[in-house]
Amino acid sequence: MRKIILLLLLSAFISGCSSLSKSQIETVQQFGEVTSNFSAYPSAIMEELAEIRLKRGLYYASTLTDPMRHLDELDSIYSQKKYDYKVSEKIDVTFRVLDKYAQSLVLLSSGDYTANLQNNAAEFGVGMDSLVNLYNVKSNAEKLPAGIGEALGKIVGFSGDRYIKVKQSEKIKEYVTKADTLVLIMTSNLLEYLESSNLEELISYEEKMIRRNYLTYLQLTDTGTFESQREYLDLKSNLDAAKDLKALTIQSTKDLQAAHKELVQxxxxxxxxxxxxxxxxxxxxxxxxxxETLNALKKDK
Incomplete structure (x- = not known):
């Protein structure tokens, strides 16, 4: 009799909880999958600009007939390349937090809700909280809510697929809702970075210097070969692609904000x-x- 009563109570509890539909869980998983590599897009802009800066710098280095000056210029180009590939600590942590959150959503909405999944969920939760704490230490701006990974890390297994389904739904709702502030702050960081005057000035500077360095190369070396002309045109084309990529990434970051708010709903x-x-x-x-823009850039390499 006692077992029957417990089963009835458990059944009543389960029926009283509103589990997410299959399509709702799939929507969460799709959002996580699309967002999981989002940090690669802003990074690709700086990587492309660094590559452009390096190649047009080689035009100028080629005009230097003194071996020591030539070597010094190459060393300078190499040092600049290393610097260009760095991003601020704030943006670096922003990338990592967004990626970790998206990966966590994919994990949390997985159809294979097993003990192994639960162990991974605990690790992801700890990792998310560590990144949030790191961001809060390094940023002087608005702080992220503490314990954001707790909803993921505290997933525990119970016998009975139906009960587990309810727990999965509860955690998805809790995690996505609590993370909306996180997504808002992280995407605002990205917009501040992408829309900064520094980035715009860097693009304008490279646009001017590509032509200037190649002109100097033609004037002092008289070696306007077919290959160098082709590379000059490729540099101009790649710079246009970097500008397109910047505009697309700015808009998609704004769309990410809106999409996550809708995901909460x-x-x-x-x-x-x-x-x-x-x-x-x-x-x-x-x-x-x-x-598509990134694939086009890769084909030009």
Whole structure:
């Protein structure tokens, strides 16, 4: 009799909890998968500009007939390349937090809700909280909410697939809702970085110096070979692609903000989803455009 009563109580508890529908969980997983490599896009802008700076610098180095000056210029180009590939600590942590959050969503919305998954979830939760603490120490701006990984790290297993399904839904709702402030702050950091006058000035400077350095190269070496002319045109084309990538990434970062706010609404609704929400769809389309731009750049290498 006691076992029957316990089973009835457990059944009543389960039925009283609103679990997410399959389509809701799939929406969370899709968002996590699309966002998991988002930090690669802003980084690609700086990497492309660094590559452009290096190649156009070689034009100038080629005009130096004194071996020592030539070597000094090459050393300077190398040092600049190392510097260009660095990002500020604040942005670096921002990238890592966003990636960790997206990876956590994929993990949390996994259909394979096993003990192994739960162990991984605990590790991801600890990792997220460590990154949040690191950000709060290094940033003088608005702090991230503490314990953001707790919702993920405290997942525990219970016997019975139906009960586990309820726990998964609870944790997804808790995690996504609590993380909205995190996403807002992280994307605001990215926008501050992408829309900064420093980045715009760097792009304008490279646009001017590509032409100036190649002109000097032509005037002093008289070696306007087919290969060098082709490379000059490629540099101009790649700079245009970097500018396009910057504009796309700025818009997709704004779309990421809006999409996550909509994701919060998605996990709080009880009805099934019959189509992808507009804000999510726009974000996915923007990311697809960025990937096409990056693929085009890789083909030119």
């Amino acid at each position: 998605v996990v709080q609704k009880k009805q099934k989803l019959h189509s992808t929400i507009k804000e999510l769809r726009v974000f996915y389309q923007q990311v697809a455009e960025i990937r």
